[in-house]
Amino acid sequence: MEPASIAAPPPAPTTRHDRRAWAILVVCLWGFLFSTFYRVSVTVILPELSRDLSLSVNQLSDASAAFFYAFAVSQIPLGLVLDRWGSRRVMTVLAACGVAGSIIFAMAGSLATLTLGRVFMGLGMSCNMIGTMVLVGAWFPANRFATITGILVGVGMTGQLLAATPLVLLSQALGWRGAFGLMAAINAVQGMFLWLVVRDAPPGVEPPAAAKGNPLKGWGGLLKRPFYWVISFATFFRYGCINALQGLWAGPYLIYGLGLSAVEAGNALLFIPVGYMLGLPFWGRVSDSVLASRKWVVMPSLWGSAVLTLTLGVMQGAPLWLIDLLFFGLGFATAPGQIMYPHIKELLPDHLTARGLTGINLYTMLGAAGVMQLAGLLVEGEPAAMHGVAGYWPVWVFMALGLGVSGAAYLFIPDSKLIAKKK
Numbered sequence: 001m002e003p004a005s006i007a008a009p010p011p012a013p014t015t016r017h018d019r020r021a022w023a024i025l026v027v028c029l030w031g032f033l034f035s036t037f038y039r040v041s042v043t044v045i046l047p048e049l050s051r052d053l054s055l056s057v058n059q060l061s062d063a064s065a066a067f068f069y070a071f072a073v074s075q076i077p078l079g080l081v082l083d084r085w086g087s088r089r090v091m092t093v094l095a096a097c098g099v100a101g102s103i104i105f106a107m108a109g110s111l112a113t114l115t116l117g118r119v120f121m122g123l124g125m126s127c128n129m130i131g132t133m134v135l136v137g138a139w140f141p142a143n144r145f146a147t148i149t150g151i152l153v154g155v156g157m158t159g160q161l162l163a164a165t166p167l168v169l170l171s172q173a174l175g176w177r178g179a180f181g182l183m184a185a186i187n188a189v190q191g192m193f194l195w196l197v198v199r200d201a202p203p204g205v206e207p208p209a210a211a212k213g214n215p216l217k218g219w220g221g222l223l224k225r226p227f228y229w230v231i232s233f234a235t236f237f238r239y240g241c242i243n244a245l246q247g248l249w250a251g252p253y254l255i256y257g258l259g260l261s262a263v264e265a266g267n268a269l270l271f272i273p274v275g276y277m278l279g280l281p282f283w284g285r286v287s288d289s290v291l292a293s294r295k296w297v298v299m300p301s302l303w304g305s306a307v308l309t310l311t312l313g314v315m316q317g318a319p320l321w322l323i324d325l326l327f328f329g330l331g332f333a334t335a336p337g338q339i340m341y342p343h344i345k346e347l348l349p350d351h352l353t354a355r356g357l358t359g360i361n362l363y364t365m366l367g368a369a370g371v372m373q374l375a376g377l378l379v380e381g382e383p384a385a386m387h388g389v390a391g392y393w394p395v396w397v398f399m400a401l402g403l404g405v406s407g408a409a410y411l412f413i414p415d416s417k418l419i420a421k422k423k
Contacts, residue, residue: 098124
């Protein structure tokens with residue numbers, strides 16, 4: 001459910017309140033950076049985790065997926081909680097959960113403790129995006145909303161960049177436990193600034209009243225529409241596959257499968273978010289102006305991602321530049337998945353828009369957990385024993401099939417009604 005406060009008409013801040021508005025945004029962006037960092041922070045330290053805790057790749061996939069299950073489940077009550085208590089209180093409390101999760105993770109001595117740490121991380125990061133959107137709606141004029149939320153996504157990609165080579169270097173200097181202990185300390189500072197800086201609304205402006213309607217109202221009308229399920233299925237695999245690769249499988253694949261060093265693997269991983277960041281404005285422009293279509297941008301991207309995923313299976317002996325280019329292509333091909341959000345929005349009547357967006361966002365996060373865990377069932381044994389690319393083929397085939405079927409299903413749903421009127 002989307003909080004009522006997002007839909008409320010936002011007041012434009014006066015010059016007097018501009019500094020506070022931008023300070024709030026900076027603190028919130030800092031928190032969202034942590035969210036995307038924690039999502040994919042396991043992959044480059046996976047060899048150390050496996051060695052120190054004697055865990056198989058299947059067990060590590062379960063632990064890593066716990067972050068996304070906790071994140072996804074928390075979306076259901078989050079809207080009501082934000083409406084009643086406000087972003088400042090909710091985000092500060094959840095930041096403390098994120099700090100606790102990072103500490104538990106750093107101290108883990110078993111699979112259960114490692115998983116518990118990931119659960120607390122997922123819960124702690126669950127409000128950083130939607131809570132920021134609520135605050136942007138309250139502190140900034142409506143004509144800045146799209147621009148600022150675009151900045152939010154860009155900063156999020158920075159978090160993924162930090163979870164690549166910088167995390168490798170930090171882990172080499174402090175150990176993976178020390179690295180996550182340091183992240184917990186920095187996260188705690190961010191949570192303190194959340195409480196000190198953030199206010200739910202400008203002085204003299206009353207925050208929107210809490211929603212009192214039935215939160216389940218309208219869901220029946222949404223669930224009866226076939227295109228909702230197709231888009232949900234597509235976003236499940238679109239985000240799930242790239243997250244499973246970046247958040248778990250790429251590390252052992254690059255280090256043990258292709259024989260790269262930890263730093264070389266971290267550098268290769270940097271190319272996924274770089275490709276994604278460059279792909280977002282490019283594919284958005286193609287969708288809005290060049291093709292004037294949502295469907296015919298998203299559908300080829302799903303098939304392209306499937307082909308590139310299979311290409312991972314034939315990279316044995318490839319030069320480093322070609323591996324980097326492939327990872328860039330995977331990020332670039334995944335970026336059109338963001339267009340699924342305007343697609344569902346433009347296919348639905350206004351009264352179902354919020355539920356549609358929230359509904360496919362739920363499947364996005366479930367995909368991040370589900371694909372990672374399902375892929376983990378296809379491979380047995382220790383990551384260090386998986387030399388060469390052959391052992392990874394079941395994972396790549398599974399991902400490619402999910403992406404390919406998603407693209408085929410996309411053929412049978414309508415294009416955006418709004419974009420069609422502009423042709």
